[in-house]
Amino acid sequence: MSDDAPVLELKDVHVVHKARTGKLFRPDRVHAVAGVDMAVRRGETIGIVGESGCGKSTLAKVMVGLQAPTSGDVVFDGRSVLKRNARTRKEFGRAISIVFQDPSTALNGRMLVRDILRDPLDVHQIGSPRDRERRVSELLDLVGLPQSALDVLPSQVSGGQRQRVAIARALALDPDVIVADEPTSALDVSVRAQVLNLLTDLKARLNLGLVFISHDIQTVRYVSDRIAVMYFGKVVEEGTAEEVFDRPTNDYTRTLLGAAPTLL
Numbered sequence: 001m002s003d004d005a006p007v008l009e010l011k012d013v014h015v016v017h018k019a020r021t022g023k024l025f026r027p028d029r030v031h032a033v034a035g036v037d038m039a040v041r042r043g044e045t046i047g048i049v050g051e052s053g054c055g056k057s058t059l060a061k062v063m064v065g066l067q068a069p070t071s072g073d074v075v076f077d078g079r080s081v082l083k084r085n086a087r088t089r090k091e092f093g094r095a096i097s098i099v100f101q102d103p104s105t106a107l108n109g110r111m112l113v114r115d116i117l118r119d120p121l122d123v124h125q126i127g128s129p130r131d132r133e134r135r136v137s138e139l140l141d142l143v144g145l146p147q148s149a150l151d152v153l154p155s156q157v158s159g160g161q162r163q164r165v166a167i168a169r170a171l172a173l174d175p176d177v178i179v180a181d182e183p184t185s186a187l188d189v190s191v192r193a194q195v196l197n198l199l200t201d202l203k204a205r206l207n208l209g210l211v212f213i214s215h216d217i218q219t220v221r222y223v224s225d226r227i228a229v230m231y232f233g234k235v236v237e238e239g240t241a242e243e244v245f246d247r248p249t250n251d252y253t254r255t256l257l258g259a260a261p262t263l264l
């Protein structure tokens with residue numbers, strides 16, 4: 001069960017990007033996120049689904065502080081993050097972490113797994129050197145990797161194991177919320193369910209808020225307690241997984257549901 005008070009809230013968040021391409025055929029601004037309200041609670045998975053370009057990744061970056069909203073507010077534990085000083089923002093950085101789609105690019109390929117996991121602990125000066133070593137091996141246990149994985153490079157393990165390393169790194173600072181942006185899309189179909197089950201299991205064991213982002217509504221259904229459907233920068237439907245699947249109110253949601261189901 002989730003706690004009632006949201007740990008993370010987005011309030012009327014807008015993000016306008018300068019367009020990457022020239023002006024001839026495209027407007028020079030992209031309203032990537034257009035007035036999104038969202039609440040993330042501990043112990044609950046909120047799935048965000050929508051087609052490519054609807055603003056999911058931009059929203060994920062806002063949630064972890066990698067993208068400043070053009071307007072609106074981000075509230076962590078009841079306090080606005082945007083209006084706070086650098087120290088509060090650092091605490092926010094510890095409390096909300098992200099897992100990206102492709103661990104091959106998200107992890108530094110020249111660092112041993114041990115150093116990848118230790119790095120956030122060093123940066124935030126958590127505990128003594130011995131505490132950090134202990135934490136690093138605990139992190140491997142949490143994600144179901146053997147201790148022998150400590151002394152290898154990311155390229156020396158499989159894609160699924162690499163994503164487990166990325167999840168372990170996201171857990172290093174004991175966050176309240178993990179934002180997982182298409183965390184299984186770059187993986188072999190055969191290991192996707194294992195990684196989804198790991199995330200769901202960690203959410204329950206550690207009482208995390210989990211934000212799960214995917215273009216695939218079946219994958220989102222598999223892991224989510226609540227689902228938000230995004231279309232052109234807006235949330236067009238939100239409800240429990242059952243509500244969204246059994247009684248969709250929005251035409252776009254119906255279109256998504258009608259699309260051919262895919263393997264996890």
Ligand SMILES: Nc1ncnc2c1ncn2[C@@H]1O[C@H](COP(=O)(O)OP(=O)(O)OP(=O)(O)O)[C@@H](O)[C@H]1O
Nearest residue numbers: 017018019020030032051052053054055056057058
């Ligand atoms: N840094 C940026 N500069 C300019 N435009 C951007 C930037 N990031 C995203 N966009 C544009 O904003 C819109 C939303 O992109 P975003 O990546 O958030 O969507 P998405 O739903 O995550 O799609 P995808 O799954 O393809 O990444 C798109 O039109 C994209 O081209």
